[in-house]
Amino acid sequence: MQNGDAMISALLSHDLPKSKVLAALLGLILLGLALAPFLFPGAAAINTAAKICIFIVLVASYDILLGYTGIVSFAHTMFFGIGGYGVGLSLYFLGATWPIVALGIVVALILGVALAFIIGLVSLRVKAIFFAMITLAVASAFLILATQLSALTGGEDGRSFRVPELIRPATKLLETPVFGLEITGRVAAYYLIFFAALALFLVALRLVNSCFGRVLQAIRENELRAEALGYRVVYYRTLASCLSAALAVAAGCLSALWLRYTGPETTLSFAIMLDVLLMVVIGGMGTLYGAVIGTTLFVLAQNYLQKLMGIASAATEGIPLLPRLLHPDRWLLLLGILFVLSVYFFPTGIAGRLAGPPRKEESQR
Amino acid sequence: MPAPETSAPVLETRDLTIRFGGHVAVNAVSARFQAGELTAIVGPNGAGKTTYFNLISGQLPATSGQILLDGADITGLAPSARAQRGIGRAFQITSLFPNLSVHENVRLAVQARAREAASLTRLWSGMRDWIEKADRALEEVNLLAQRKTLAAALPHGDKRKLEVAIMMALEPRVFMFDEPTAGMSVDEVPVILDLIARLKAQGDKTILLVEHKMDVVRSLADRVVVLLNGTLSADGDPATVTASAIVQEAYLGITPKAGGARG
Numbered sequence: 001m002q003n004g005d006a007m008i009s010a011l012l013s014h015d016l017p018k019s020k021v022l023a024a025l026l027g028l029i030l031l032g033l034a035l036a037p038f039l040f041p042g043a044a045a046i047n048t049a050a051k052i053c054i055f056i057v058l059v060a061s062y063d064i065l066l067g068y069t070g071i072v073s074f075a076h077t078m079f080f081g082i083g084g085y086g087v088g089l090s091l092y093f094l095g096a097t098w099p100i101v102a103l104g105i106v107v108a109l110i111l112g113v114a115l116a117f118i119i120g121l122v123s124l125r126v127k128a129i130f131f132a133m134i135t136l137a138v139a140s141a142f143l144i145l146a147t148q149l150s151a152l153t154g155g156e157d158g159r160s161f162r163v164p165e166l167i168r169p170a171t172k173l174l175e176t177p178v179f180g181l182e183i184t185g186r187v188a189a190y191y192l193i194f195f196a197a198l199a200l201f202l203v204a205l206r207l208v209n210s211c212f213g214r215v216l217q218a219i220r221e222n223e224l225r226a227e228a229l230g231y232r233v234v235y236y237r238t239l240a241s242c243l244s245a246a247l248a249v250a251a252g253c254l255s256a257l258w259l260r261y262t263g264p265e266t267t268l269s270f271a272i273m274l275d276v277l278l279m280v281v282i283g284g285m286g287t288l289y290g291a292v293i294g295t296t297l298f299v300l301a302q303n304y305l306q307k308l309m310g311i312a313s314a315a316t317e318g319i320p321l322l323p324r325l326l327h328p329d330r331w332l333l334l335l336g337i338l339f340v341l342s343v344y345f346f347p348t349g350i351a352g353r354l355a356g357p358p359r360k361e362e363s364q365r
Numbered sequence: 366m367p368a369p370e371t372s373a374p375v376l377e378t379r380d381l382t383i384r385f386g387g388h389v390a391v392n393a394v395s396a397r398f399q400a401g402e403l404t405a406i407v408g409p410n411g412a413g414k415t416t417y418f419n420l421i422s423g424q425l426p427a428t429s430g431q432i433l434l435d436g437a438d439i440t441g442l443a444p445s446a447r448a449q450r451g452i453g454r455a456f457q458i459t460s461l462f463p464n465l466s467v468h469e470n471v472r473l474a475v476q477a478r479a480r481e482a483a484s485l486t487r488l489w490s491g492m493r494d495w496i497e498k499a500d501r502a503l504e505e506v507n508l509l510a511q512r513k514t515l516a517a518a519l520p521h522g523d524k525r526k527l528e529v530a531i532m533m534a535l536e537p538r539v540f541m542f543d544e545p546t547a548g549m550s551v552d553e554v555p556v557i558l559d560l561i562a563r564l565k566a567q568g569d570k571t572i573l574l575v576e577h578k579m580d581v582v583r584s585l586a587d588r589v590v591v592l593l594n595g596t597l598s599a600d601g602d603p604a605t606v607t608a609s610a611i612v613q614e615a616y617l618g619i620t621p622k623a624g625g626a627r628g
Contacts, residue, residue: 014490211476211484211492214465218473221462228422228460229535230448230477239483 011202013209017289018355025354026289029296033194037187038179048303050190050258052296053197054251059279060204060291061247066277067285068208069240070220072128074273075119075135078142079245081267082112083252085146085153088262092161101164101257108249116245120238143268158263167192167257193254200250205288207243216240217286275302282342284349293350301338306331373436375400375571376452376539381420381430390416392595393430398539403565403572405586405603407579407612413595414575415457418541421573422454423447434539448477453537457544457575459524463517467508467527470516471499474534502534507556522549529557533564539571540564546578561585579607 009016017023032039036049058080065071086108087101094100115138123134146153153159165171171185181187207213215236218226227233256262266272275298283294306328313326326334346353374397381394391413398404406414419425421432423444432440439447448454462470475495476482503509506526511519516527529545542561546554562585564570576582582589582603589606591599599606606612 013488206488207485209488209490211481211487211489214469214473214489215476215483217465218462221464222460224424225456225460225462225531226473227444228424228448228454228456229474229531230445231473231482232443232445236483243485 013202013206015205015209022289022293022351022354026292029292036194037190038181041181044303046186046190048299050193052299053193054255054258055276055279055295055299056292057197057200057204057251057254058248059276059283059295060201060288061244061251062276063280063283063285063288063291064204064208064216064244064247065241066280067287067290068213068220069216069237070128071124071237071241072132073135073241074132074270075139075142076244076248076276077268077270077273078139079112079116079248080252080255080272081142081146081262081264082115083108083249083254084256084262084267085252086111086249087253087256088159088161089152091163091256092159096162096164098164101253104256105250105253108253109246112245112249113242116242117238120234120241124237124241125234139268139270139273143264143270146268147264154263156264158261158266160261163189163257163260189258193258196250196254200247201288201292204247208288212236212239220286278339280349282339282346282349284346284352284355287349287351287355290349290351297350301335305335309334372399374398374433375435376421376573377431377433377436378417378421379431379433381417381432382428383416383420383425384428390595391420391592394592394595394597396590396597396600398571398573400538400571401565401568402587403561403574403585404588404590405582406573406575406590406592407577407582408592412592414592415543416595417592418454418543418573418575421447421539422452422541448535448537451538452541453532453535453539454541455528455532455543455545457547459521459528461516461524461527461531464515466512467503467514467516467519468496468499468512470527471502471530471534472496474531475499475502478536499534502530505533505560506530522553525549526553526556529560533560538569540573542572542574542576544575544577546576546581558585583607 017026033049033053037046040046040049058076062073062076065073065076083105087104090100090104090107094103119131119134119138123131147155149155162168166185167189168185171188172182173185173188174183177183208216215226215231218229218231219233219236223233226236252267255267259266279294279298280291281294282298283292284290309326309331310328313323313328316322316326342350376398377396379395381391382389383391394417396404406417408414416425420427423442423446427440430440431438434447434450434452439450442450462473465473472489472495475498476492479495481487500509500512503512506529508523508526508530511523516524519527525545525548529542532540532542545557545561549557558581561572561574565572565585574582574586586603589599589601589603590597591606591612593611599609599611
């Protein structure tokens with residue numbers, strides 16, 4: 001038992017959840033995702049679970065930039081897209097085998113990290129707002145490029161492609177069902193996504209708890225002081241942005257493998273950028289566990305709030321106004337209200353709130 | 366007692382100047398600072414003391430002139446590069462990492478000196494040597510009990526102590542204290558002054574101290590440099606300089622007739 005605890009602690013880089021409620025919540029999410037195909041049968045449920053896994057990695061990687069280093073970037077979905085297109089186009093043009101998947105991942109990683117490095121070098125030595133603007137411009141340019149180069153990317157429609165046989169939906173891996181579940185390629189694909197996402201999340205956790213990671217927090221807190229201590233701020237920021245980009249690219253690769261499709265809407269759009277931003281803020285900036293909670297809540301709300309509102313709307317029939325307010329078409333309105341409330345009541349995010357009292361801002365400078 | 370003129374200075378500024386538009390904040394200041402010597406830099410508010418410090422540690426770029434460390438020109442280097450070469454700075458306006466713990470604040474300084482400073486694989490929580498080193502620095506300023514407190518939550522006096530502890534943990538060769546006891550309560554001041562005295566007793570550190578309290582200057586300093594309107598206007602042993610007309614009049618605001626030098 002002692003050994004088991006020590007191993008879990010080491011896996012989590014000794015950064016254990018700060019409170020019992022938080023730990024319980026995280027355990028619940030982990031369990032839910034690990035057993036999702038068995039617990040929640042149906043295509044919609046497993047899709048939601050896979051999306052949560054993929055977005056946990058994407059949101060965690062964004063939090064390394066925003067929450068830990070204090071860099072605002074709008075190009076994060078671009079890296080997600082590079083991963084998606086890297087794997088997607090490789091499979092589309094070169095055939096559905098695992099070496100091709102690996103090739104796609106490697107090419108996407110190189111491209112993504114190189115791009116992050118260049119953007120970082122050009123703009124991270126100047127004011128933060130300038131970096132944000134540059135990322136916005138580069139991301140827009142990339143989006144336009146991806147939609148215009150339709151011979152390569154399929155333009156607005158994107159590309160559908162075949163994945164390696166093991167994870168194709170039609171593949172039957174076992175003759176007999178396990179706990180009433182047919183073990184198809186879809187289940188294999190889900191577990192590939194799940195374990196890859198888990199591993200990537202643990203890597204991210206290791207990163208922020210390394211010696212390097214603490215310097216990032218120092219830079220967020222007081223750039224001038226960090227520099228005066230001898231830390232080259234530009235170097236640390238650039239490296240952080242490259243590492244974060246690499247994780248986002250990996251998330252994009254997973255997304256392509258799951259969806260068997262890549263297109264501007266699913267990976268590159270600013271709507272996704274906005275979602276990622278909301279998930280980070282709702283979960284809590286500067287804590288990777290917040291990314292898990294924020295992502296899970298947000299994706300669940302996105303997928304099930306409409307249904308829930310339909311039920312509520314039907315239940316409140318007869319009462320004036322309420323059914324109309326609760327009409328499923330108004331789900332975005334309700335989501336907006338929930339978001340405003342969560343930021344108002346939990347300015348440090350849900351994980352931040354559960355971890356302890358709100359942070360104090362330096363009152364005098 | 367000033368070190369003999371013949372020994373090579375650790376730190377030297379040659380005609381160091383910075384201009385903000387038409388205003389010359391530091392005007393052609395040339396001074397040499399030896400190892401084992403504590404130099405107090407005095408002058409009225411706005412005389413350019415902190416600006417002079419900012420030029421040496423690199424927060425501001427010099428308009429002209431040179432800064433030499435061990436004879437090597439460091440005028441064009443980034444603050445981080447100067448820190449790595451051994452220039453330590455404690456700021457007048459407390460400059461901490463507010464949402465990190467007291468211990469983490471000091472640990473970051475310890476880590477900055479280490480080869481593995483940027484390690485991606487070594488865990489922050491696993492560096493036992495650094496933990497001990499940081500705690501020792503905190504012990505020196507009586508802050509060990511508050512090691513887990515967030516820096517932002519400390520009372521003002523403790524923030525000042527932490528500021529000093531961060532520089533101590535950096536183990537520089539040149540220590541630059543910018544009014545380290547400003548805003549501290551009377552019973553806290555001796556902690557910092559003892560610390561500076563102990564540092565000086567080590568005999569190999571170069572210490573620069575901006576300080577307003579004349580009794581502190583007289584008891585600690587080997588040498589006093591007076592800045593007036595950005596210009597170096599007196600340089601010598603404490604007794605002579607603090608008694609001189611220039612300090613009495615311009616700095617202490619007392620005319621030579623009205624007040625005699627104490628001690």
